[in-house]
Amino acid sequence: MDELNNEIPEVKAYEVGDTVSGKVVKVEDKQVLVDIGYKVEGIIPISELSSLHIDTCSDAVSEGDELTLKVKKAEDDEVILSKRAVDADKAWDDLEEKFNNEVIFEAEVKDVVKGGLVVDVGLRGFIPASLVESYYVESFDDYKGKNLSLKVVELDRTQNRVILSHRAVAEAEEASKKQEVLGNIEAGSVLDGTVQRITNFGVFVDIGGIDGLVHISQLSHDHVEKASDVVEEGQVIKVKVLSVDRDNERISLSLKETQPGPWDNIEERVQVGNVLDGTVKRLVNFGAFVEVLPGVEGLVHISQISNEHIGTPQEVLKEGQTVQVKVLDVDNSEKRISLSIKELELEQHKADLKQYEKEDDHSGFQLGDMIGNKLDKYK
Missing domain, CATH: 2.40.50.140 (Nucleic acid-binding proteins)
Structure with missing residues (x-):
């Protein structure tokens, strides 16, 4: 018999630290068996499968998987392998490159x-x-x-x-987006924005990667005590860009400018000759400012307050008082309305006089004889 035919093939001996390739032949709960071409199958304990915690080996590998492994223990009847060690070596090299670059x-x-x-x-x-x-x-x-x-x-x-x-x-993405917005935004643009923060002095609004400030004076055409009375966090609003300071990355916005103003189409809503109810808002030496529509004030000049001579408006009017006024003039371009209280008094006196005269004709009495010339000033 040929002795060469009886030779047993030499089985490769493995040493700790060797890198080997193998195929998963069995996956158990706490260990994996791998065919590495050795006389015994290699064992990967669950602790050597992954650098992360796993509950069972099937969370990391499946039968038939081809793996590159590192020998942790090498004996004739047992070879302990590690997938984690190989993955970690590759990961460290990869992470160091990512870190440096x-x-x-x-x-x-x-x-x-x-x-x-x-x-x-x-x-x-x-x-x-x-x-x-x-x-x-x-x-x-x-x-x-x-x-x-x-x-x-x-x-x-x-x-x-x-x-x-x-x-x-x-933060790098936000900074890049902020610079892009700053480079493209222009004063006068009307944009959609989201209210981010509400402060005592106004509202910060995100307009697509950068926050702009709507000062409290730019929230409404009406006087605003608290910004939270007008908007709330997370609300989407339209704002107009008032100014852009690219050097300091500051954008001034207005909510008020996107809303119809109290003076818009005022000549259609307030016309000469109209009689309106109003509220005395301010008294000054030369007259009284009366609000006739929300945000719209007209002036009753001191000469138009009363038929009687007065030295100051305070003699007959007080702030907060409700009065009836007649519209004398409307100037939309200058946002001015001229009003009169005296005109209504004159009209009322004339109406009273006509009524008296009518009653006088029917009664046969001469009203003029009774009250003299007291009505002359109203004729």
Whole structure:
């Protein structure tokens, strides 16, 4: 018999640290068996499958998978392998390159833990809560399973420390978008915006990547005590761009300018000869300003307040008083309305005189003889 035919093929011996390739032949709950061409199948304990916590081996591999593994223990009757070690070596090299070149990449959030998020980057990466977003997040529950754009902000291979940031990516995108908006926006533009913050002096509105300020004086044509009386956070409003300061990244906006003004089409709503009810808003030396429509005031000159001679408007009027006025003139271009109280008094006296005269004719008495010339000044 040929002795060569009886030779047993030499089986390759493995040493700790060797890298081997193998095919998954069986997946159990806590270990995986791999055919690596050795006399015994290699074993991957669940702890060596992934750098992240998994409950069962099937969470990481399936039968038939071809794997590259590192030998952790090598004996004749047992070979312990690690997928995690190979993945970690590749991941460290990859992360160091990304860190040095400030590369932005995507990774899936695998778990939400106290203080932040855990992501799979070939090993365990951590995003501290303060580096998740550029704004405060109440709960991170919805982030599990979500892909995030990330940058590596800290690496320490000896400490197995990988710190990542989504906030850095978001802030860079926001800054880029802000510059784009600043470069394109022009005074006079009317835009849709979302109310972000309400302050004592006005409202900050997001107009597509940058916030502009609507000063409280630009919220309404009417006087505004509190901005929250007019708008609320999250509300979408139309605003007009008043000015753009690109150097200081400041944009002034107006809500008032997008709304119909109290003087719009005033000549159609207020005409000469109209008799209107109004409220005395201000008293000045030369007359009284009377509001006849919301936001629309007209002037009753002192000479048009009374038929009697008066030294000051305060002698017959007070602020807040309701009065009837007659429209003498409307000037839309100058936003001026001339009003008269005296004219209505004259008309009333003339009407009274006619009534007296009518009654006088029927009674046979001479009214003029009774009251003399007291009505002459109204004729």
